[in-house]
Structure formats: C-alpha cells, structure tokens
Amino acid sequence: MTAASRNVPESIEATLKMLEEHDYVAGRALATVLFLSLRMGRPLFLEGEAGVGKTEIAKVLAHALDRPLIRLQCYEGLDVSSAVYEWNYPAQMLEIRLAEATGEADRDRIETNIFDERHLIRRPVLQALQGEPGRAPVFLIDELDRTDEAFEAFLLEILSDFQVTIPELGTIKAAEPPIVIITTNRTREIHDALKRRCLYHWVDYPEADAELEIIRRKVPGAAEALTAEIVAYVQKLRQMELFKNPGVAETIDWATALTELDRLALDPQTVSDTLGTLLKYQDDIARIEGSAGRQILDEVKADLARAG
Incomplete structure (x- = not known):
C-alpha cells in the first residue's frame, strides 16, 4: 500500500458509496479506476467533453478524504513562474538594500539570504508537493489540453x-505524493509519455437514469415531472449535431433556473426564454428556438406519456 492510499476506500463498492454520499453519481467503471488510482498512488487522467463532471471528481475527493484541494487551472502560455514558483523580487531587493546599509560584504552570504525560502512564492505545483504529511492534497491539473507541449514535458518529472x-535551492521532493487528477476536454491530443504515467478514464455524458438522479440530488426543489422532462429534452439535444452539446453542468443550471421560475413542466415559451442557461452558442439557440425545439418537446412529452 502506498502512502497516498492511506485513509482511502477499501474496495470499489466503498468508492461508489463514497461518491454517492457526496452526491456524485458514477458508474462502476469510473469508481474502479478511481479506486485503483488511489490505491496505487498513480495520477488519474480524465478525458471527456466539457461539463461532464471531471473537475467535480477532484472536489468530491478532497471533501470526502478531508484533503486540501490545490487547483492548477491551465491556459495557453502557462509557464513555470505561474505554475510552480517565482521569487519575490521586491523582498529580494530589500534584502540587498539592507545588506548594503549594514555594510555586509560577504557575497555568498548575501546570495544565500536573497534566495532563501522566505522569498519563495509557491504556486500550485510546489504547494501540492509540499503538502502536510499524512494529509497530502488533491492536486487538480485542470484542462491540460489548453497548455502547450513544452509544459507537458515539464510535468513529466513531477508525475x-x-x-x-x-x-537556487535544489530538488524538492514530496514527502507524501499528492492525489493527482488531470482533466482534458480533448481540444488537442496529450502526448503518450504523459498518459503512460497515469491511469485513464473517458468521462462520457450520463445515461438518462443517471442524469435524472444527478438532477434530483443537485436540484432537490425541482418538480419530479419537470426533472423528467428536462433530462429527456437534454438527452435528445445531444443526439443532434449542435456546435456544443449541453453538459451535465448545463442541465443542472437549466433545472435550477426553471425551479426559480416556479415551472412545473416545460412549454415552448419557457424553453425559448431559458435556452441561454442550456446552450452557449447563438447558432445552437437559434436552431432550437424554431420548429426543431417544438418538435423535440412534443417527442419528449409523448415518450414520457407512453412510459407512464
């Protein structure tokens, strides 16, 4: 058993239960790879469309295991100074001025004082490696595909x-490895060298039953009939050729918005008025606002009526 595997679920079933207790609805395949990642101390690489719940897994883990969550939000141009560390230059300059004022002449001593850990600004990577022993953090590297290959290569030593x-200080090694979760929306391929260091899972859109349970948990105030219509409607939308299919996050937002409007069921006007909470591109909204949207709604109500 690795250090990282302490205080983690003892079985796949226990992992499923842990996720369920924190309102994360997961299939057995995801629970299995998460269990193995925790027990083996290996990073977990989660790939899938935006809004399917990849980031939420890290948040749930941190809460369930009582670990700090450290998040590195990736973006184009991310570099070492933003991701790992940088020196506090104003503090270093003050150190130099103080040395000059006191007549300090030992250059080695001055350099040691300048590059002291007191002047080190720790960014997410370094924070994750210097976590509290016995309570190593959950380190979320979010949307890695937004960075470039150079940053990927830099991560290899860390992973x-x-x-x-x-x-200036040498090599800093984690006393206890963090629990690492890496997510990507697959806007570009991640190099095999990085993937080989991880366990992998594709996080797909949930089936209707699973999404229904998610809405029941996340928006408990939504009427049952409305929840069923929302999920059925979103499931049908994902079968269309939209520029961006709505994710689970958007389904939750839509259910929350309709509940705030005290709606008990979907109707064409309500759908048209609230599509901005579900779809994020005008071309998609314009398509659903017309006859296509009304047809979907008719099909949803007919399907639910037949189902009883």
Whole structure:
C-alpha cells in the first residue's frame, strides 16, 4: 500500500458509496479506476467533453478524504513562474538594500539570504508537493489540453517522481505524493509519455437514469415531472449535431433556473426564454428556438406519456 492510499476506500463498492454520499453519481467503471488510482498512488487522467463532471471528481475527493484541494487551472502560455514558483523580487531587493546599509560584504552570504525560502512564492505545483504529511492534497491539473507541449514535458518529472528542481535551492521532493487528477476536454491530443504515467478514464455524458438522479440530488426543489422532462429534452439535444452539446453542468443550471421560475413542466415559451442557461452558442439557440425545439418537446412529452 502506498502512502497516498492511506485513509482511502477499501474496495470499489466503498468508492461508489463514497461518491454517492457526496452526491456524485458514477458508474462502476469510473469508481474502479478511481479506486485503483488511489490505491496505487498513480495520477488519474480524465478525458471527456466539457461539463461532464471531471473537475467535480477532484472536489468530491478532497471533501470526502478531508484533503486540501490545490487547483492548477491551465491556459495557453502557462509557464513555470505561474505554475510552480517565482521569487519575490521586491523582498529580494530589500534584502540587498539592507545588506548594503549594514555594510555586509560577504557575497555568498548575501546570495544565500536573497534566495532563501522566505522569498519563495509557491504556486500550485510546489504547494501540492509540499503538502502536510499524512494529509497530502488533491492536486487538480485542470484542462491540460489548453497548455502547450513544452509544459507537458515539464510535468513529466513531477508525475514520475513527485519532485521539482529549483536551481537556487535544489530538488524538492514530496514527502507524501499528492492525489493527482488531470482533466482534458480533448481540444488537442496529450502526448503518450504523459498518459503512460497515469491511469485513464473517458468521462462520457450520463445515461438518462443517471442524469435524472444527478438532477434530483443537485436540484432537490425541482418538480419530479419537470426533472423528467428536462433530462429527456437534454438527452435528445445531444443526439443532434449542435456546435456544443449541453453538459451535465448545463442541465443542472437549466433545472435550477426553471425551479426559480416556479415551472412545473416545460412549454415552448419557457424553453425559448431559458435556452441561454442550456446552450452557449447563438447558432445552437437559434436552431432550437424554431420548429426543431417544438418538435423535440412534443417527442419528449409523448415518450414520457407512453412510459407512464
């Protein structure tokens, strides 16, 4: 058993139960790879469309295991100074001025004082590696596909040995490896060298029954009939060729919005008025506002009526 596997679920069933207790509805395949990642101390690489619940897994883990959550939100141009560390230059300059004022002449001593950990600004990577022993953090590397290949290459040392090298201080190694969750929306392919260091799972859109349970848990105030119509409507939308299919996050937003409007069922006007909470591109909204949207609604009500 690895250090990272302490205080984690003892079985796949226990992992499913842990997720369920924190209102995360997951299938057995996801629970299995999550259980193995925790027990083996390996990073978990989650791939899938935006809004299907990848990031939420890290949040649930941190809460369930009582670990700090450290999030590195990736973006184009992300570099070491933003992701790992940088020096506090104003504090270093003050150190130099103080040395000059006191007549300090030992250059080695001055350099040691300048590059002291007191002047080190720790960014998410370094924070994750220097976590509290016995309570290593959950380290979320979110939307890795937004960065470039150079940053991917930099991550290899971290994911292989859970250490990072700072030229002025040397190599800093985690006393206890963090629990690492990496997410990507697959806007580009991630290099095999990084994937090999991880366990992998594709997070897909949920089936209707699972999405229904998600809405019941996340929007408990929604009427049961409305919840059924919302899920059926979204499931049909995902079968169309939209620019961006609505994710689970959007389904939750739509259910919340309709509940705030005290709606008990869907109707064409309500759907048209609230599509902005569900779809995020005008071309998609314009398509659903017309006859296509009314046809979907008719099909949804007919399907639910037949189902009893």
